[in-house]
Amino acid sequence: xxxxxxxxxxxxxxxxxxxxxxxxxxxxxxxxxxxxxxxxxxxxxxxxxxxxxxxxxxxxxxxxxxxxxxxxxxxxxxxxxxxxxxxxxxxxxxxxxxxxxxxxxxxxxxxxxxxxxxxxxxxxxxxxxxxxxxxxxxxxxxxxxxxxxxxxxxxxxxxxxxxxxxxxxxxxxxxxxxxxxxxxxxxxxxxxxxxxxxxxxxxxxxxxxxxxxxxxxxxxxxxxxxxxxxxxxxxxxxxxxxxxxxxxxxxxxxxxxxxxxx
Numbered sequence: 001x002x003x004x005x006x007x008x009x010x011x012x013x014x015x016x017x018x019x020x021x022x023x024x025x026x027x028x029x030x031x032x033x034x035x036x037x038x039x040x041x042x043x044x045x046x047x048x049x050x051x052x053x054x055x056x057x058x059x060x061x062x063x064x065x066x067x068x069x070x071x072x073x074x075x076x077x078x079x080x081x082x083x084x085x086x087x088x089x090x091x092x093x094x095x096x097x098x099x100x101x102x103x104x105x106x107x108x109x110x111x112x113x114x115x116x117x118x119x120x121x122x123x124x125x126x127x128x129x130x131x132x133x134x135x136x137x138x139x140x141x142x143x144x145x146x147x148x149x150x151x152x153x154x155x156x157x158x159x160x161x162x163x164x165x166x167x168x169x170x171x172x173x174x175x176x177x178x179x180x181x182x183x184x185x186x187x188x189x190x191x192x193x194x195x196x197x198x199x200x201x202x203x204x205x206x207x208x209x210x211x212x213x214x215x216x217x218x219x220x221x222x223x224x225x226x227x228x229x230x231x232x233x234x235x236x237x238x239x240x241x242x243x244x245x246x247x248x249x250x251x252x253x254x255x256x257x258x259x260x261x262x
Contacts, residue, residue, distance in 0.1 A: 030195050033217040033242075037198030039108050047101055054097070112198075115212045118180035122171070126183075126190030126203040126225065129232040133171050136182070140255045144169045146235045153235075165222050170239035174248035175215045183209040188230060194223030194238055202227060215242040 031041045069075045121136040127143075134141035147166040151157035160166075173179055183192055185203040193200040197213045215221075223238040243251060 032196045032198050033215055033219070033221065034196075034198050034213045035216070036108075036112055036213060037196060039111065040198050043104055043108050046104060050097065050101065112211060115180045115210050117178060118212060119177040120174065121180045121182065122173075123182045123184070124171075124192055124203065126185040126187075126192070126229070126236075128187050128230050129225070129236040131171075131192070131236070131238065132186075133169075135252070138252065138256055139259045140252065142169045144171065144239070146237060148235075162222070164235060165224070165237045165239070167237055167239045170220070170241040172241045172243060172248065172251055173213075173215060174245050175218055175242050176245065178212055178214045180210065180212045183211070189227050190225050190229050190236070191227035192223070192238060193226035194221055194240055196221040197223075197240065199223075200226060215240075218242050218244055 029041060029044055030037070032038060069077075123134040123136055125132040125134070130146070131144045132141065133144060144167045146164070147168045148162075148164050149157060152159050152163060181192070181199065181201065183201045183203040184207060185205045187205060189205070190203040191200060192203055197215065199211055199213050201209050201211045203209065219242055221240045221242065223240070225233060225236040225238070227233075229236070
């Protein structure tokens with residue numbers, strides 16, 4: 001291979017691993033903007049560090065044994081069988097570790113399912129391939145469809161920042177309010193997933209699943225269907241627009257008036 005070819009390959013690799021290519025790439029899960037998402041992230045990091053400590057201890061012992069108890073330096077392996085003390089120790093320690101993991105995980109899961117005292121209820125219905133939102137107790141409901149132009153999908157136009165992640169009607173929610181979500185589907189199994197909200201729940205035909213979120217920061221948060229639901233599964237984004245309480249009340253009043261006028 002010539003020097004020129006090698007240089008060209010190096011430039012190509014540099015382009016592939018440039019900061020622009022990995023501009024939105026993250027290793028860890030997002031902290032999110034809800035109480036539940038914060039607790040999920042905290043639980044995730046707790047379990048992660050427990051696993052790191054376990055891995056460090058196990059590999060340290062393993063490498064110590066490989067280096068200082070190898071046959072090449074004349075070390076003779078110990079001969080024992082059915083050592084009761086060792087078997088009790090390596091049974092009790094993993095059990096205690098699992099208990100330490102299970103207690104905070106159980107608390108978080110129970111809190112995720114606690115939909116009591118909600119301020120607003122949204123019924124979410126999955127369709128192939130769009131979402132229907134209904135503000136329970138009002139006459140406001142609408143479909144939310146992919147808004148990415150078809151020319152971008154077939155590569156006849158430049159893709160914008162939110163390619164395949166924009167919708168015509170986002171779900172509008174208030175901040176600092178406990179919003180209860182009722183999930184179902186009209187045809188096949190879908191899954192409503194918005195990472196920043198800490199919400200990922202299956203929408204199953206004939207069933208109602210429940211969860212909740214209390215958004216703390218205004219903004220736009222994006223997600224997508226997380227269940228393989230058919231040919232256009234990848235064209236089923238979710239956009240949540242979080243407004244202040246005053247702006248949400250104004251938006252809801254406008255939508256109610258518009259629906260009343262037909």
